[in-house]
Amino acid sequence: MTGTIIEVEGLYHHYGDVAAVNGISFSVIEGEIFSFLGPNGAGKSTAINILITLLRIQQGMATVAGYNVQTDPQKVRNSIGIVFQDVTLDRDMTCREILEFHGRLYRMPSAERKQRIDELLTLVQLDAKRDVRTKHLSGGMKRRLEIARGLMTRPKVLFLDEPTIGLDPQTRMRMWDYIKAVNEEGTTIFLTTHYMDEADHLSDRISIIDHGRIIVTGTPYELKNTLGEDLIYLETDDLPGTRAALLAMDQVKELNEKSRGIVAMLNGDGTKILPQIIENLAGRRIRVNVANLKKPSMDDVFLHFTGRELRDEGAEKASSAVIRAGRR
Amino acid sequence: MNTGFLTIYWRDMIRFFRFKTLLISSLVQPALWMAFFGIAMSANFNRLTSEIPSIPGVPSVDYLTYMAAGVIAMTTLFTSLFGGIVLLFDKNWGLMREIFASPLPRNHIIFGIALSGMTKTFIQAFIIMVFAIFLGAAFFAGFTAAETILSIFGILLFVGVFSLGFLFLSAAISISLESPEGLQGIITLLTMPIFFASNALYPIDAFPPVLQAISIVNPLSHLVSGIRYFAIGDNFQAIGIHYTATSMDIAFSFLLLILFAALMFALAWWRFRKATVT
Structure with a gap:
């Protein structure tokens, strides 16, 4: 029951x-x-x-x-x-x-x-x-x-x-x-x-x-899974080109740009999709410098939904104490 | 009948007998009052009052016997006022949350703490009585065995009801406050007038009228009267003053202490119902 x-x-x-x-x-x-x-x-x-x-x-x-x-x-x-x-x-x-x-x-x-x-x-x-x-x-x-x-x-x-x-x-x-x-x-x-x-x-x-x-x-x-099944992080020598190439792929659900690279949220199994992406980019003469495949963690989920990092009170207090000390 | 208050009582007694320093100091301290203050003051008072002609036909008691009743009362007052402090610690250390989230009715917390405080005052009162007699206080002089037992019972009855009143007050203050220092301050503030505007150590007959009025409504005075009635008798003279008490006087004192305890319980209950512990 x-x-x-x-x-x-x-x-x-x-x-x-x-x-x-x-x-x-x-x-x-x-x-x-x-x-x-x-x-x-x-x-x-x-x-x-x-x-x-x-x-x-x-x-x-x-x-x-x-x-x-x-x-x-x-x-x-x-x-x-x-x-x-x-x-x-x-x-x-x-x-x-x-x-x-x-x-x-x-x-x-x-x-x-x-x-x-x-x-x-x-x-x-x-x-x-x-x-x-x-x-x-x-x-x-x-x-x-x-x-x-x-x-x-x-x-x-x-x-x-x-x-x-x-x-x-x-x-x-x-x-x-x-x-x-x-x-x-x-x-x-x-x-x-x-x-x-x-x-x-x-x-x-x-x-x-x-x-x-x-x-x-x-x-x-x-x-x-709301973030896609897997996440791939790429650094290439042509970020705008990479972006266009990834958006054209069905397996890519959403893109998220970072300062030096791009995070792609995938619809399927990243271990299979990653080689396809690299091949695709190679076809466009874009060189992949860094590639990282990971499963989404709860951290990613939390960030996605709240738009902020989990902080604990202690850290906040410590940082404000530093600011106060700095003002003296 | 719900005997939940016994759970609170049980825990407080475990703690009382477990903290050996607290246990021993709480038992030795009143004895030290008797040994030092009692002997020193009675030597002085006996010298000062030796010139006063005694009232013929009235049995006379020395100062040590007179003030021993006061020391019992004073110890009861202090122990009771501090008896609720455990509630403040439980609140500050989060232990009260377990109790407040349990099905135990809140008034049982008050009853449990009051009962354990009363037990402690009984133990202390008994020790002081034994020690005072050992030092030479003429308690139960000329009493038969049956009268002595009855008198001890009477003393404990007065001590018990009096301690309940101040334990309820202590519980009410403890549950309302945040810091032990605050409680300490309030208790010090309370003990001064209660202790010194009473007949515990000296007669009130020579007090200015205002002080005399305070001492007459002071529960401590009524406790002391009760103890003297049972320990010394209904007709004696000490420090040149003739003390008499009818059983009506003593019954009135007792009723007053019951009334005080009832009022303090109402106060504690109100504070406990208001209290939120998270």
Whole structure:
């Protein structure tokens, strides 16, 4: 049985004059991994905070697991698990106590609580750390413990707000494996991230969100295919001639000029089209100096739809600090 | 019955017994008050008041016994006012989000924190009583065993209700503020008048009228009266002043503390319903 498990219709949220969420509508299908991909400040966390009932709805409608977040917040809370953006573990409690506390908050019966704690500590491979205080855990272990906590009450939907932020590449990959394993057990996952590769690797469907609006939604494959199947970058000794030659080819969908070369978005398999292009250009006596074939990445997709690079807040702050320092 | 507040209580107690320095200092500090301030002041007061003719037929108690009740009250006040600070830390470190997003009703957070704060004040009150008696305070003098037990129960009842009032207040302030420094400032601001405009360390009889009015509505004064009634008796003299208390007086003090606690709970509940944690 598959239906929608999250329904959002016309959601707005303002902080003073600033619209953090500016009219979004979407639905999440039961059993999938759904991602909000967007830069920091795009409105991802505000949207998630409304869905997990931490923020009151200002305008619009949202249901989670069949319950309205505005009129039935208690039932929504009982149906969801949450992994928050920053680590929210009491440094001075042990792994077992963290899960015990969570189970008690949700009024799980004692026997079920004990059993679930054992199961989950095994799942996230923290058995050996059971009685260790969380301040002694590594970043990856903390995150795994938080995922275990999110799963404590067997939620229908697990919300993961930037789950791998600040983790090293190996740990991130392992987190992805855990997230996939949890999803395969039947838990719907709602993920926010500003990592393109993460959204690409994990999601069944992605919504790209920026400035509080959803720009486009689709499977990673669909999103990347809107840019054509493959991309070819060429540098030649005659760019205008190259341009004309490429536009004449059926296999080329769209051109994008760069400072020293041209990017062609293709309709078909680039490995076959690239030799044809080189042959075609050779026929016109145009020499190819550089050729690069690549599959479109989520970065390309994001750039295409938002017209800007993903930046993180840290980088922005750092650069403005440099400017300020420069003015002194 | 929803026993969710016990979850909050359980966690706060784990933390209380886990931080050994905090635990030990919170237990030793009131004893040090008794040992240093108590002995020093009682030596002075006893010398100053030795000239005052005692009222015949009224049992007389020394200053140490008189102020021991005040130290119990003062410790209860401080511990209670700081009891809610954990909520501020939980809020700042994001831990409150887990609780606010859970099905636990918010008033249970208030109850849980108040209950654990009350437990701490009970432990402290008990330690001070034992230590005061060890130093020579004439608590429960001439009481039978049954009367002593009843009196300890009475003291804890007063301490408990009083601490609830200030724990609710502390929770209300903590959930409304952003910084621990701000909380510290407000608490310091509150403790001064509450502590010094009371009968904890000296009689209020010689206060100017305004100060006397404050001390009469001051919950701390009513706590101290209650403790003295149960620990010393309903008719005694100290520092040349004759203290009497009827059971009606004590019942009135107790009701006043209950009223104060109820008001502070209403305040805390209002602040918690308003609070947004993200």
